[in-house]
Amino acid sequence: MHRRMIAPGALAAASVLLAIPASAASYSPGTPGIGDPYYPSYGNGGYDVSHYDLRLQYQPKTDELQGTATILAKTTQDLSRFDLDFLLDVSEVRVNGAKASFATSGEHELVVTPKTPLAKGTQITVVVRYSGVPSAKSAYGFTSWHRTPDGGVAANEPEAAWWWFPSNDHPTDKATYDVSVAVPDGTQALSNGTLQSTASKLGWTRYNWRQNKPQATYLATLALGRFDITTGTSDGGVPVINAYSKDLGDTDGAARASVERTGEIVDWLSGYFGPYPFSTAGGYVPNTTTGYALETQTRIYYSPKQFANGSNTSVVVHELAHQWYGDYVSLKGWKDIWINEGFARYAQWLWSEHEGEGTAQELADYVYASHPADDAFWTVKPGDPGPDEQFGDAVYNRGALAIQALRNEIGDDAFFAILKGWPKEHAYGNASVADFQEYAEQVSGKQLSALFDTWLFQPEKPAAPSVRALVKTGTVVAQPKSWKKIEATNEVHGH
Numbered sequence: 001m002h003r004r005m006i007a008p009g010a011l012a013a014a015s016v017l018l019a020i021p022a023s024a025a026s027y028s029p030g031t032p033g034i035g036d037p038y039y040p041s042y043g044n045g046g047y048d049v050s051h052y053d054l055r056l057q058y059q060p061k062t063d064e065l066q067g068t069a070t071i072l073a074k075t076t077q078d079l080s081r082f083d084l085d086f087l088l089d090v091s092e093v094r095v096n097g098a099k100a101s102f103a104t105s106g107e108h109e110l111v112v113t114p115k116t117p118l119a120k121g122t123q124i125t126v127v128v129r130y131s132g133v134p135s136a137k138s139a140y141g142f143t144s145w146h147r148t149p150d151g152g153v154a155a156n157e158p159e160a161a162w163w164w165f166p167s168n169d170h171p172t173d174k175a176t177y178d179v180s181v182a183v184p185d186g187t188q189a190l191s192n193g194t195l196q197s198t199a200s201k202l203g204w205t206r207y208n209w210r211q212n213k214p215q216a217t218y219l220a221t222l223a224l225g226r227f228d229i230t231t232g233t234s235d236g237g238v239p240v241i242n243a244y245s246k247d248l249g250d251t252d253g254a255a256r257a258s259v260e261r262t263g264e265i266v267d268w269l270s271g272y273f274g275p276y277p278f279s280t281a282g283g284y285v286p287n288t289t290t291g292y293a294l295e296t297q298t299r300i301y302y303s304p305k306q307f308a309n310g311s312n313t314s315v316v317v318h319e320l321a322h323q324w325y326g327d328y329v330s331l332k333g334w335k336d337i338w339i340n341e342g343f344a345r346y347a348q349w350l351w352s353e354h355e356g357e358g359t360a361q362e363l364a365d366y367v368y369a370s371h372p373a374d375d376a377f378w379t380v381k382p383g384d385p386g387p388d389e390q391f392g393d394a395v396y397n398r399g400a401l402a403i404q405a406l407r408n409e410i411g412d413d414a415f416f417a418i419l420k421g422w423p424k425e426h427a428y429g430n431a432s433v434a435d436f437q438e439y440a441e442q443v444s445g446k447q448l449s450a451l452f453d454t455w456l457f458q459p460e461k462p463a464a465p466s467v468r469a470l471v472k473t474g475t476v477v478a479q480p481k482s483w484k485k486i487e488a489t490n491e492v493h494g495h
Helices: 248-259 262-275 313-321 338-356 362-369 393-410 414-424 432-446 449-457 484-485
Strands: 047-059 066-075 082-084 088-094 102-104 108-112 123-132 144-146 150-154 175-184 188-190 192-199 204-215 220-227 225-234 239-245 283-285 298-301
Touching: 047 082, 088 102, 088 108, 175 188, 175 220, 175 262, 175 414, 188 204, 188 225, 204 225, 220 239, 239 248, 239 262, 248 283, 248 313, 262 338, 262 414, 298 313, 313 338, 313 484, 338 393, 338 484, 362 393, 362 484, 393 414, 393 432, 393 449, 414 432
Parallel strands: 047 175, 239 283, 283 298
Antiparallel strands: 047 066, 066 123, 082 108, 088 123, 102 108, 144 150, 150 220, 175 204, 188 220, 192 204, 225 239
């Protein structure tokens, strides 16, 4: 389940504070949180990152990770010190070439004090040297690092970066990435984007990955182990890279039968959402014990449990839909999660229709009829569900109901124009639920505030007659053939 966070305590001892000269009195510390009400300690103030260059070495036998992170950023205020979100052990920090003081604070803060204050608008280069055993680190009582029999994996939401690189860990600070990882020969390293090159020397192989489009920190992934890697190109010209742990056992066939359809599904989704926005697509299935999948950008993480009952193209559709809704356009704040999950679930409904296993309307009717008015399902507000229900069933299914209600209200022409136009409208950026409503009104020419309020923000079951085609309360509705497949992904983010 999702975890409620506790804001970190006071900053570390006064030894880390910078004695600012009188002429620099305007300089002040960046905040140790970016201001997200769901997670007050996540992200940091005072700077904006443009690029992460991560040069790593990993030993799978011991789970030891060594690294040098070079972070390119620009200050957004006159800055005396700033925080990075990070857990591993730091040996040195430099800011613009000069050694900086540093200390830890709270559960996951690295507090950096540069040798001299940084004026607003300054381009900065921050170098952090570090090492540690990610699986031995926890914050707030959990770990987002998955130890596997042959290595480890970083994949979680809303946080995963702290266990393997220092960052400004909030979706609003997206950046490009170069990830270079040395592993013992026979072990492979996977990350986002395109594999630029590999090189072997003295028993080690280095893999160099590049993500050349802006990416949120929680969407950065690292997988280290022994994989069978497949490559191909979709009919639409999208390169596809998939990987499967060599010890998946009985789930191997079902995993491949699902994930190997990535290229086909990318092309199909492009018909609804517009051209695929990244340089590559694909996914990987490591030998982990988790139950969820995650839309890690261009290289989706799938738990083997997603395929325990056979092939599951529906979960592949869900995570690939996120490449547009969640990755290409990312949320402004974690309360805007409906834009990610509602549309990814609705994509599954469209796939059901494509497969002849139940239309989107039939699925909407079934969900609506399945939850009586006194069901707690209706008390969750998908437009602002709160951190405890952020990945709850209502965000997915009531969220998709809201999308079908929108479709019924504005008609298919405007609806499908919105589906395709929205990602382009906020390409590689961030947006909120309010932004989406404004865009939908602009495209449809209709005032939609009542509809959005009813379906996304009222803690009660909407009246069926308010939306055409939805069944009346109490009506028995047949279960669409696709429902069990879709329901199997209900815990897709049950971290």
